[in-house]
Amino acid sequence: MTEIAHSWPQTREEFAEFVEALQNGLVRYAFARLGSLADAEDAVQDVLVRAWLARPAHAPAAFAPYVYRMLVNRCIDIQRSGRVRLAAPFADRPDAGRTPEELAAAAAERARIEALLARLPEREAEVLRLRVFGDLSFAEIAAVTRAPLATTKSRFRCGLEKLRRAMKGRP
Amino acid sequence: MTCRDARRRMIESFDRTPVTGTPLDAHLGACAECAREYAGLRESRAALEPARTVRASAGFKERVMNELNSRISADAVAAPRRIRFPRWLAVAAAAGAIIIALPIVGTFTREGKAPLNAGAAVFAQSADALSNLRSIHIKALIRSVARDNFEFIQLDAGLIPVELRREFTPVDRWRVEKPGRVVVMDGDSSTLFIEPATAARGGKQTGFVQWLRPLLDPQSILRGEFDAVQAGRAQAAIAHENGAMILRVRRSAAGIFDHPWARNTSIAQSDHTCIYRFDEQSKKLLGLEVVVHAGAADVPVFQTTLIQYDQAFDPALFRIALPPDVNWGLPPEQMPVTNVPLPQTAREAAVVFLEACASQDWNALLAVYPYTAVSEPLKRKCDGLKVLSIGEPFRSGLFAGTFVPYEIRLKDGSIRKWNLAVRNDNAAGRWRMDGGF
Numbered sequence: 001m002t003e004i005a006h007s008w009p010q011t012r013e014e015f016a017e018f019v020e021a022l023q024n025g026l027v028r029y030a031f032a033r034l035g036s037l038a039d040a041e042d043a044v045q046d047v048l049v050r051a052w053l054a055r056p057a058h059a060p061a062a063f064a065p066y067v068y069r070m071l072v073n074r075c076i077d078i079q080r081s082g083r084v085r086l087a088a089p090f091a092d093r094p095d096a097g098r099t100p101e102e103l104a105a106a107a108a109e110r111a112r113i114e115a116l117l118a119r120l121p122e123r124e125a126e127v128l129r130l131r132v133f134g135d136l137s138f139a140e141i142a143a144v145t146r147a148p149l150a151t152t153k154s155r156f157r158c159g160l161e162k163l164r165r166a167m168k169g170r171p
Numbered sequence: 172m173t174c175r176d177a178r179r180r181m182i183e184s185f186d187r188t189p190v191t192g193t194p195l196d197a198h199l200g201a202c203a204e205c206a207r208e209y210a211g212l213r214e215s216r217a218a219l220e221p222a223r224t225v226r227a228s229a230g231f232k233e234r235v236m237n238e239l240n241s242r243i244s245a246d247a248v249a250a251p252r253r254i255r256f257p258r259w260l261a262v263a264a265a266a267g268a269i270i271i272a273l274p275i276v277g278t279f280t281r282e283g284k285a286p287l288n289a290g291a292a293v294f295a296q297s298a299d300a301l302s303n304l305r306s307i308h309i310k311a312l313i314r315s316v317a318r319d320n321f322e323f324i325q326l327d328a329g330l331i332p333v334e335l336r337r338e339f340t341p342v343d344r345w346r347v348e349k350p351g352r353v354v355v356m357d358g359d360s361s362t363l364f365i366e367p368a369t370a371a372r373g374g375k376q377t378g379f380v381q382w383l384r385p386l387l388d389p390q391s392i393l394r395g396e397f398d399a400v401q402a403g404r405a406q407a408a409i410a411h412e413n414g415a416m417i418l419r420v421r422r423s424a425a426g427i428f429d430h431p432w433a434r435n436t437s438i439a440q441s442d443h444t445c446i447y448r449f450d451e452q453s454k455k456l457l458g459l460e461v462v463v464h465a466g467a468a469d470v471p472v473f474q475t476t477l478i479q480y481d482q483a484f485d486p487a488l489f490r491i492a493l494p495p496d497v498n499w500g501l502p503p504e505q506m507p508v509t510n511v512p513l514p515q516t517a518r519e520a521a522v523v524f525l526e527a528c529a530s531q532d533w534n535a536l537l538a539v540y541p542y543t544a545v546s547e548p549l550k551r552k553c554d555g556l557k558v559l560s561i562g563e564p565f566r567s568g569l570f571a572g573t574f575v576p577y578e579i580r581l582k583d584g585s586i587r588k589w590n591l592a593v594r595n596d597n598a599a600g601r602w603r604m605d606g607g608f
Contacts, residue, residue, distance in 0.1 A: 010384060010385060010388055010391060010395070011388050011391055012236070012239070014375075015236075015239070016232065019232045019235050020232055023226075023227040023231055023232060023235075024226045024227050027225060027226065027227040027231070028224065028225050028226070031225045037225065037228065040225075041227065041228065041231060041234075044227075044235075045231075045234060045235050045238055046238075048235050049235060049238050049242055052239065053239075053242065053398060053402075054398070054402050062596070102223060105222070105223050106221070106223040106224075106225050109221040109222055109223055110221065110225075113218075113219055113221060116218060116219065117219075131185070131187075132216075132219045132220065135187060136187070137186055137187040137188065137598035137599070137600070138182075138183075138186050138600055139595065139596060139597055139598055139599070139600040142600075143596065149595065149600050150515065153182045153183070156182060156185065157182050159215075160211075160212045160215040160216055161211075161212070161215070163215040163218065163219075164211045164212070164214060164215040167214075167215070
């Protein structure tokens with residue numbers, strides 16, 4: 001009766017459904033990491049397409065955590081290579097639903113939050129990013145970061161506690 | 172609730188789908204220290220909440236799909252350049268009924284080779300050729316046992332029938348069945364029924380049929396196999412015989428086998444070869460045989476006996492009549508919080524399950540048994556059961572959960588040593604029993 005988790009999209013139609021469902025969380029996470037919507041969407045697009053082209057017929061993991069893990073690594077690579085377009089956070093991505101003021105406010109918000117997360121050990125900051133921006137559950141974050149669930153929750157707690165001390169100006 | 176329990180529950184309340192119905196609020200009302208701590212955590216969490224939410228820009232999904240299509244086209248053009256078949260083999264193939272084995276992609280080089288466009292061209296055409304399919308009907312034999320997963324194989328078992336039907340139009344729906352087990356996707360959702368009275372519901376993509384799923388998408392088979400070869404996950408060979416293209420795809424067992432428990436329990440978890448026969452003209456699948464390589468033995472485990480296209484099906488096939496007393500499988504987030512603390516590890520989950528069985532505490536059992544009720548056959552099995560030992564958990568194969576060894580004595584005095592499958596790969600992180608009893 002053992003069921004194996006098989007949730008990888010196998011057809012283009014299924015893939016399109018996954019893109020629809022995952023796109024906002026993935027872009028929010030990548031934007032938090034990279035600070036540029038153009039870079040974020042390029043990274044997400046590349047990761048999604050690569051993931052589907054390399055889809056195993058029988059994947060040991062669920063699709064979403066696999067894609068997030070790819071995206072985490074891609075964002076780190078981009079940051080290390082210094083290719084981030086910070087000067088124009090929303091360049092080349094016109095969106096009728098957002099005014100320039102809203103876009104600028106979102107960029108400022110992102111900078112404020114990243115400044116808070118920069119005070120934390122990276123592993124704790126990463127759990128918080130994935131929870132807050134990716135809207136992943138703790139179990140999904142554990143799968144993405146390949147950490148036990150209890151460790152994931154512990155990192156989340158430690159991250160919040162350190163943030164609180166930092167906001168109050170305590171060491 | 173102790174302060175320690177409360178601290179754990181605090182963090183769980185920040186999960187995407189927090190466990191509800193916990194007495195955390197009552198504890199916070201009575202314990203000022205915990206209430207202060209919780210307020211602090213919430214304050215920190217709130218500081219991370221952006222006032223304005225970024226989302227994917229308009230047309231993002233369409234750009235992704237366009238990029239996907241352009242990369243597939245580029246691969247189809249590029250792939251033939253990587254395919255180098257020696258001239259003498261090409262001549263032999265053209266001569267007819269000689270089966271030749273050729274690597275589709277790889278470093279196969281010989282003097283006098285000539286570039287041939289084989290697999291890439293075939294799959295590029297096949298999706299188009301099959302795009303107007305109205306239905307597919309497959310009958311096959313699989314080496315398995317009744318009622319168990321569609322994925323499950325057992326090398327020393329007999330061959331039992333399995334049947335797949337898919338209708339692409341006017342409604343995309345399908346039905347897969349074997350003795351004692353059937354799953355139907357009616358266009359919106361899928362229902363799994365296991366005789367005599369167990370059922371579960373899923374969405375369009377729920378993986379009730381596992382390995383058989385690609386057979387429901389015949390237009391994607393060649394593409395999928397070609398991708399696997401390109402990604403180095405499979406080796407392929409191609410041959411031509413009496414108007415048919417024979418594609419042999421060999422894969423190593425997928426998964427981690429530090430512990431061999433799950434090896435050869437499914438086709439994916441076995442070293443195996445799929446032998447497809449496609450019609451050269453129509454590109455339609457004519458047949459499929461799967462052979463598992465188990466040590467020195469090659470064991471046939473799957474063999475199609477009929478494949479028909481564009482049949483009209485009785486609409487009643489895509490509905491299931493369930494018995495009134497059906498025992499429903501529960502998604503983890505709907506499993507009840509019972510009188511026992513929720514297990515936090517695989518071994519704890521096994522302990523809860525086995526001890527509840529031994530003490531016939533059905534309420535406690537439902538903490539880890541993901542059904543609306545405890546079935547009568549399970550209750551009978553638990554009568555007089557004694558737990559002798561519970562071992563250390565291990566992982567094996569592709570199973571997303573964990574196996575926990577156990578030894579029990581049944582009422583008739585017989586000893587049973589087996590491995591309980593438990594898992595918590597769900598949004599709630601909830602441990603549940605998933606077989607092996």
